[in-house]
Amino acid sequence: MKASLIAAAALCLAAAAAALADPPPWAGGGHGNPHGEPPGLAKKPYGLPPGQAKKLWRRGERLPLSYVTGPSYVIVEPRRYHLAPAPYGYRWVRVEDHYYLAETRTGLIARVVEALLR
16 A cells, blocks of 8 residues: 555656756747747737637637737727717727727727728
8 A cells, every 4th residue: 555655646747857858849839939828829919729710710719819909909099090989988990990989998899991992
């Protein structure tokens, strides 16, 4: 009984040491990726997955809050893009060539406008 407990404890320690010995290659390896994301996420906005950055959302879905609050996505002057002013509690967000009217607290999409002429 005592021998089996000692063997189990030694096995747990060996497994923990093996898990800590080889971190993933993208975990802070100094490859221009200070946040430790996998290489595919290093250059994506806010570390979003590759397919997420080109996704077209529809009315009633939710945008990630990183888009709704991210200064590079929020449209400050909607009239410049021929958009109506956003109602209180909403804001216009541009992702790729799509414009979304989203609620600021939840990211719920109220309206979608695609590729406006400039």
